[in-house]
Amino acid sequence: MVSGIKRHVGLTLMLTGLFHNILGLVGFMTQLQPMVAEGLWDTVGNGQWDRATAFWFLMLGFMLILFGYTVDWLMKKKGIAPPVSLGWMLFAFCLIGVIVMPTSGFWLGLPQAWLLLRK
DSSP states (O other): OOOHHHHHHHHHHHHHHHHHHHHHHHHTHHHHHHHHHTTSTTOOOTTOHHHHHHHHHHHHHHHHHHHHHHHHHHHHHSOOOOOHHHHHHHHHHHHHHHHHOSSSGGGGHHHHHHHHHOO
């Protein structure tokens, strides 16, 4: 059976992804507006690092939402705790992010990874 604390992990991951995308939409408005005006198709070309950064920032947010939804679905609908390896992967991902970018939101993932790792 899945503990109550672990059940919150999926929700917190989804909220983290949502918060990430809200920050991305606000912070990258200058890069995103021309991309939308150009119709999005092939709007990130070689050397357009500002647009590529905006795109991948938002994609990471969507992946966090998807990841959180999957974890929540497993726990809520199936009563299955995700494998411990998922917690370790999230921990490693966030730890590397914290090391490379200490002034980032990667810190938010560490407690969520810890909750996934709890027995």
